[in-house]
Structure formats: C-alpha cells, structure tokens
Amino acid sequence: MKKVFGILTILMLLFTGCGNNSDSVKKLKLAHALTEGHPVHLAMVEFAKEVKDKTDGKVEILIFPNGQLGGEREITELMQAGAIDMIKTNAGPMESFAKEYSVLSLPYLFKDIHQNLAVLKSDIGEDILNATIDRGFIGLTFYNSGTRNMYTKKPVKSVTDLNGMKIRVQTSKTMVKMTELLGGSPSPLSFGEIYTALQQGVVDGAENNLISYAESKHYEVAPYFTFDAHSISPDVMIMNTKAWNKLSEDEQKIIKQAALNSFDYQNKIWFETEDKLVDSLKAQGVQFFEVDQNEFVEKVQPLYNDVMKDPLIKTYVERIKEFKY
Structure with missing residues (x-):
C-alpha cells in the first residue's frame, strides 16, 4: 500500500x-x-x-x-x-x-x-x-562533487583496513572494480538506501564527498571518515x-x-x-584520518592496465594527463 x-x-x-x-x-x-x-x-x-x-x-x-x-x-x-x-x-x-x-x-x-x-x-x-x-x-x-572518500563504522587508517569490508558504491563498474582492488567488497546501492544499510550492518561503510556525508547524516551511523581522495567524480x-x-x-x-x-x-x-564542515562534524563525534595515498594508488594500478586497452579511454586519459591549467 x-x-x-x-x-x-x-x-x-x-x-x-x-x-x-x-x-x-x-x-x-x-x-x-x-x-x-x-x-x-x-x-x-x-x-x-x-x-x-x-x-x-x-x-x-x-x-x-x-x-x-x-x-x-x-x-x-x-x-x-x-x-x-x-x-x-x-x-x-x-x-x-x-x-x-x-x-x-x-x-x-x-x-x-x-x-x-x-x-x-x-x-x-x-x-x-x-x-x-x-x-x-x-x-x-x-x-x-569534491573528492570522494571512505567513511566507515570502524576506523580505516591504511588500505589494509579495508580488507573484507562491505562498502556501498555507486552503480558503476569502475567503482566496483576499484573497491575490489582496495580489498573491499563492493555493494551497489541507491543513495537513499545507505543510511539504513549502515545502521543495520548490511554494509560496513560507503564512499562519497564530505558535504553529502554531512547532509545525509551518515556520520550518525558511520563516524569514521578517511581522506583517501580515491576519486573526483x-x-x-x-x-x-x-x-x-x-x-x-x-x-x-x-x-x-x-x-x-x-x-x-x-x-x-x-x-x-x-571548509566549515570538518570542525562541525568533529563536534558531532566524527573522527578523521589521513592516509598514505601511495598505498591506495599502487593497489588500483591493475584497473589502468585494463582500461588503457580501450583506445577511446586511453585517449581521454592521455588528454587529461597532458592538460595544462
């Protein structure tokens, strides 16, 4: 009904x-x-x-x-x-x-x-x-949409902490593969399902930008935020x-x-x-972690080995890497 x-x-x-x-x-x-x-x-x-x-x-x-x-x-x-x-x-x-x-x-x-x-x-x-x-x-x-980062129900201070963790991701083959390479278990869910999934233990964490994390109040059920900046989607x-x-x-x-x-x-x-959010979220009990990004970069390299086989994707990747601003 x-x-x-x-x-x-x-x-x-x-x-x-x-x-x-x-x-x-x-x-x-x-x-x-x-x-x-x-x-x-x-x-x-x-x-x-x-x-x-x-x-x-x-x-x-x-x-x-x-x-x-x-x-x-x-x-x-x-x-x-x-x-x-x-x-x-x-x-x-x-x-x-x-x-x-x-x-x-x-x-x-x-x-x-x-x-x-x-x-x-x-x-x-x-x-x-x-x-x-x-x-x-x-x-x-x-x-x-800012940088996308991991937020979880238990601390993630290094890439090894993600091993076996169920992480909500978007319906994206790229994000699924990336999460697998980082050691996590990707769980594609719609944005509106994340809060309940975290609350009920269906997933152990999710990934998104800081503003969406705050606006959706996901910090109430996943109070650990890791600045790994894995994607800028x-x-x-x-x-x-x-x-x-x-x-x-x-x-x-x-x-x-x-x-x-x-x-x-x-x-x-x-x-x-x-800029205003970090202090505000800390007051709500959120703990923030910085990580060695090189560990994460190394783990996802096999993804590039696959995608660079596609001539179209390879062209775009090269255009972006050569882009001057």
Whole structure:
C-alpha cells in the first residue's frame, strides 16, 4: 500500500501543474535526490532564475529536490521516458550509457580538484557531455562533487583496513572494480538506501564527498571518515533530447550558458561549505584520518592496465594527463 501511495504521489507531482505549456510558458521538470541546502541544489536554483529571466519568463525550470520523484536510478529512467525533462546525477552511473563518463571515475587520475574542475570546463568536458546525444539525452554542465572518500563504522587508517569490508558504491563498474582492488567488497546501492544499510550492518561503510556525508547524516551511523581522495567524480545535469529539441535555438543557448554559469556559482559555495564542515562534524563525534595515498594508488594500478586497452579511454586519459591549467 505504501509503495502504491508513493507511485501515486510521483504521478501527481509529474502531471499536476507541470509540462502544460498551453499558456505559452515552457515548463521543464528538473529532479535530483539532494537536499535543498546542498550547494548543487542552490546552483540549480540560480540556474532556474537565470533561465526565467533571460527568456522573459517563457521558459520555467521546476525543481524537485530531496528524491521527491525517486532515487538517481528512478529519475534517470523517468528522464529517458520523457516524464522528467532534466535530472542531476553523478558521472559514475552515467558510464553505463557512455563509456566516456567512466574516465571521470578513474581513481587518482587528476592531480587535484582544481585540475579536475579545469578539465570539466574544457573541450574534454564538453566532449563527454555530448557523448550521449544519440542516446536520448544531452549533458548541460558538470557540478563540483569534491573528492570522494571512505567513511566507515570502524576506523580505516591504511588500505589494509579495508580488507573484507562491505562498502556501498555507486552503480558503476569502475567503482566496483576499484573497491575490489582496495580489498573491499563492493555493494551497489541507491543513495537513499545507505543510511539504513549502515545502521543495520548490511554494509560496513560507503564512499562519497564530505558535504553529502554531512547532509545525509551518515556520520550518525558511520563516524569514521578517511581522506583517501580515491576519486573526483563530478555531478552532471542532463536533459532529455526531445525536450531539448522543442526549445528554440535562442532558448537552447540561454539554458546552456545559464547551466555553465551555475557551475561557476556552485564551485564558490561548495568550497565555502566544505571548509566549515570538518570542525562541525568533529563536534558531532566524527573522527578523521589521513592516509598514505601511495598505498591506495599502487593497489588500483591493475584497473589502468585494463582500461588503457580501450583506445577511446586511453585517449581521454592521455588528454587529461597532458592538460595544462
């Protein structure tokens, strides 16, 4: 009964006051699973304001946060079906649609977060965003998702501490393989399932950025956070191509530029938010650990031996390594 009620609620949200353009206003639905205080959500609010302003109110972005329309898997399926026009997801799950995205999840590929952000704003980033045009959706912009780190129910001070630990990962072959190489047992779960899975012992830990860890209150059930910075996998805003093609050329340009502008806005508030979190989380009882990153880098090298056999992936990896910023 609860499941039926949830489905009915989603259908009401989708079709009540949405998608009806009879008043000449094009209303586009944008869904994501983050909270309304998250820097990515705040950036999308700015994105929506700019689009409405620059189109003189002719295009309106309706944002559905907090997983109102489902987790990342569900909203991706709804977007593919055309029930949702736009979504925010992470680059990790996107690799099942275009292997170009898998490059962004490769462990220890980028020198640091700043090189990562510069690459995302370059031609390399645009090539990846456009990789799914013939698959039903187009990437509009990336969002800074920080470095991804391990957080667990017992301390991880070295790579050997991960041996045998069940770690929640995204639905990503790259993340699954990486976790296996680090000695863990990968458990793909949706983001909304993590808290309960940690609480009930289904998994021993998870991996994500510091802000998502704090926003989701995962520190309540996994109070040990290890700065291993194994991946810098960004978020990405994508749009159904049928919805995109219904826009005029001018409207497309406005939406694209507003999306890129929101990326710059989000970067600023991301770092401001992140800087304040460590002390706040320590006050909540979280213990932080720094590790010898070289141990982790060495463990994941077999992953590169495999992926570099693919000419496309090899080209992207080399482009990123040679990228000057």
